[in-house]
Amino acid sequence: MSNPQKKKNFQIEAFKHKVVVDPKYADKTWKILEHAIHEIYNHNASGLSFEELYRNAYNMVLHKFGEKLYTGLVSTMTAHLKEISKSIEDAQGGLFLEELNRKWNDHNKALQMIRDILMYMDRTFIPSTRKTPVHELGLILWRDNVIYSSKIRSRLLDTLLELVLRERTGEVINRGLMRNIIKMLMDLGTSVYQEEFEQQFLEVSAEFYKGESQKFIECSDCGDYLKKAERRLNEEMDRVTHYLDAKSEAKITNVVEKEMIANHMPTLVHMENSGLVKMLLDDKYEDLGRMYSLFRRVPNGLLTIREVMTSHIREIGKQLVTDPERLKDPVEFVQRLLDEKDKYDSIINLAFNNDKTFQNALNSSFEYFINLNTRSPEFISLFVDDKLRKGLKGVSEEDVEVILDKVMMLFRYLQEKDVFEKYYKQHLAKRLLSGKTVSDDAERSLIVKLKTECGYQFTSKLEGMFTDMKTSQDTMQGFYASHPELGEGPTLTVQVLTTGSWPTQPSVTCNLPAEMSALCEKFRAYYLGTHTGRRLSWQTNMGTADIKATFGKGQKHELNVSTYQMCVLMLFNNSDRLSYKEIEQATEIPASDLKRCLQSLALVKGKNVLRKEPMSKDIGEDDAFFVNDKFASKFYKVKIGTVVAQKESEPEKQETRQRVEEDRKPQIEAAIVRIMKSRRVLDHNNIITEVTKQLQSRFLANPTEIKKRIESLIERDFLERDNVDRKLYRYLA
């Protein structure tokens, strides 16, 4: 920094400090500073000159007396702190904390003043000798002389813990004072805070809550207990915000969670008359929500809730599907299922925060018990049938969608979707042919949903049925347009059904009355004229007829009857009395159908257009039938014996199931061939797994059945067994 200029005799030298020759210099300077420190601690600092003290400290350090200054500082401060410690110890009872707090504030202020004066030492001497800086030194000395003093240490801890306990039992304490004391501990270092307070605090809290939870459990029900637990939890968090270190929050909440919740989870959940099951049954959303948010905090909490809920739902579901009473009315049955699902959906939505894992648990439970009853596919189809026939009358479009979506949801749970398909086809056929659907749009909407769910294959035949209906309409128009002379005679409406799409019925014999058969032949000629190479066969068991009848007393009625019934009734145009045998011979209707037909004509009250002699319930070979001239009805139009989709009787059920099994065989074979073609060689267990997986979307494949199919394919040279390993199969191209 000097800039020597060689100009005449003018020299500039670096500034040099005055050399000190006084040996007592250091002591004198130190005395001044020591005195100042005393004054500061005795609140007598006004009147001291900062500049003078600063200069003195500066000079001491500069002249290499920094060590003396530092040690002097340590001993002076220590002496003062010992005095302070004594005065705190002497404080009585409640004044202990206040005194401590006051002295701490004083110490801090003094420390800062001292640090300011000794700033030069802090900046130069201390870093170079690696001693503790003044501020930190002040804290350490305070800690060692005050906090660690034997009489203060334990008293401090006890006082703090006692105050916490008092607050927990409902008293109001001085939170500001607590905050200051805790802050003091924190300023002294995290380890001080932890050792002098936090560790004990956590232990004592654990004890406290252990006792409290024991007491509560014995005298409260589940809902109340949860409320109390929540309150305590909030209280502790509040406590941390107000006067503890933020890092303690996680630790104390853990303690509360463990003692009040985790340790008592099973007891709470299974509590008689107020536990989880009761809450679920009573839709106690608030309590359930509380349980959810509390249990979420502890490991396995939600798991516990989920498990109990799942087993409860499975239990209820199982009862539902195996209760013989319920099974009498399929529509009611399915409605009950939908209601249960709605109930649990809203519980999960409102109380369980839409938790996906709970949704999954619900879905798996439903899947489990719906498939316990093998008639579920049939019942669901009946439910849909009922809705599409009359249930959806007058319902708005969005509501219709909602109901159909719910049905789809139940459909997804079915394992045997192909059984559903079969029944649905049957019911749909009946609906279409009798013209009984409430809304065409609703029908189509459902087909679309099924298509999205299961693919085109599932619904192609169903769509074919709709197409047939439409085509038939057009055909009829064409028929009558080209045969204007038939306008006078009976009106014929023909539905032409493509054999593959519609559920097959074996075609039966039936002699139509002359007028009808002539008309039918004309239609057949017309149709085959435009569609060569096709074959038509009349399905007389599926038709209906409207005939006008005049009875003995002149009363006229229009009767809506089945084709069979029409054939029988038309016979009475030519004779008054007919025996069963005669009717059978004339119409050639099979015996069981004929008997049923005659029963509905003669034995049903209010619809008995025929009279039978004798008046027994059964139809005997020699029974005689007459027109019932006394027939009376309020209505002009009378409907007799509609073909309604019924719950199947036992033999019918067996038949359908058998047909389903038959249909499954080729599907299994196709799956096996597909898999073997791509894999070439595969062992037995793997084939079973793969096939089951592929067919999962339609039905649950039976391993024994798969084995049989494999055998059959081997016989037909599609596969062969490996010569060495009997479990291995090979694809034969």
Add this chain to the structure above:
Amino acid sequence: MRKEDTVKLISAEGFEFVVDKRAAMVSQTIRNMLTSPGSFAETQLGEVTFPEISTTILEKICQYFHWSLQYASDKGRYKKLISSLQRAGTVP
């Protein structure tokens, strides 16, 4: 300028320099002096005595304070000031 915004710096010879407080606070030492808790004489009277600093030096120091406030970001003038201080024989 109000009295509260100023501080008096007094040299060894007794010369009084009344400067803006902000200027004086450029020196960390003076800043600590004025903002220290506790009632030192300096804060009460609002004046600081330097019995070991001569007037000429103190004058330059005050100039430095003001210059520093104004031109703290401009390096060019810094060199000029340093050379002027060296000519006066002070220690930077």
